[in-house]
Amino acid sequence: MSLRVHDATSEMVCTENELLGWKDFPKGLRVLLLDQDQNSVSEMRSRLEEMDYIVYTFCNENEALYAISSKLEVFHVAIVEAFHSGGKNGSESLKPVKESLLSMLELHPVKHEADNENSNEAEPLTSVEENQKGSPPCYDKYPAPSTPQQKQGVRSVDDADFQDHTVLSTEQDSGVHEGDTKSVETTCCDSVAETTVLADSPGRLEHDSAADQKMEDPIATCSRSNDCPGSVSTRSADTNKASGLHSSSGTKTNKKKMKVDWTPELHKKFIKAVEQLGTDQAIPSRILELMKVEGLTRHNIASHLQKFRMQQRQILLKGDEKRWPRPQPRDSVQRTYYPHKPVMAFPTYHSNHAPTAGQFYLAWIPPGSYLNGAHTWGSPYYPGWQLPETWHWKPHPGAEEVIDKAVKEAINKPWLPLPLGLKPPSTESVLDALSKQGISTVPPRINGSRRPRWHGNRLSEVPQMEIVLSQVHVSLRHYR
């Protein structure tokens, strides 16, 4: 997916004029609409829907960020209202949103003029600066994948008439390169001449020549700096599994552990595997075998998983933090401009990039999981986990207590560590409650020698599903 972020500066998310410019986008454009103001959301939504766009509304960044980060939905356009009304300037307050858009949607911010001359990004970025007030950010005229890469980068422009446009754009590989890539490119910093070169299936030879890197290569990214000339790139079909390793037999220089470059493509595979596995099954070893990326070790995945989980948590925390703003340092230049700086993000358009149903896979809690406890598991925010065509996020959680939300968050996302300040219920109380609920399948280990420990907010060494489901019941009582 590709999108741009466009900061505008009207109080409302979008003025009449601005909306007019949006009318010519293709039908079915998937719009993420984020605005705290319920009325604005409603109005915007109806307007957009009149234009035959598919609108997903969010009144809280947390949810929007989650939707983005967990890739619940593929959005073409994001219209985001900055929530901070004072203090920070727009770009600062929007940071989490932008960051999420960037990182989770795999946009690659590049310094303004730092156009790396010869490095072909795996996912070329196109950036179009939007200067004209009120006009829709130009749409790149449906750039085809063949479009030569344009100026890359992220622009943040503050012009005099209070337009703060941040235009991000990239092209995501529209093709669903379905699991063909089964090797990981690792890089090491000393000269490793022994590169395993294998011809891949479609008659194309992949090699390590940095100068000859093709941008459509899913995982060929070379470090901009030339300090890593010896990038080992292996590629193989499913059949030859050990093909990448055989070279190590003779060469000792290759023994060194090579740093795994988690390219967006690799990360995508990772995400895919994680999604496919679900929360309780998303463990390194399974992810590893699902990714089928040659050369990737379980440790690599474990590490990446760790980072990924932390990012997930960060996103959630940032969302809550913003809902509970703390006093801003009275510093420096108070922007007397419009306090709200809405952000619009929209993609370059691929006529052949109609989102497919497969992209709507729910990230962490696949539908059909936890069938028994679906009713208890379901969050008010994710009613029924329907297909995105039919569901919409609950517009507004209301003026809920922050603590309540934190609790719900913890319950709904038990795979995440508990937020700071929220302690899990004591093991005893959980066990007690479980037994009172007639859940007798849990204690096999518990009755044994060792007593379960808390990992994050779930018990270990008990059947995951049971404890997770049970905890939904238990926690509601005991957290409060």
Place this chain on the structure above:
DNA sequence: GGGGCAATAT
């Protein structure tokens, strides 16, 4: 041995 976490390294 594997998962998770934290320290360490780059």
Place this chain on the structure above:
DNA sequence: CATATTGCCC
């Protein structure tokens, strides 16, 4: 400083 690696504990 972010990210990947390594080590340690269970």
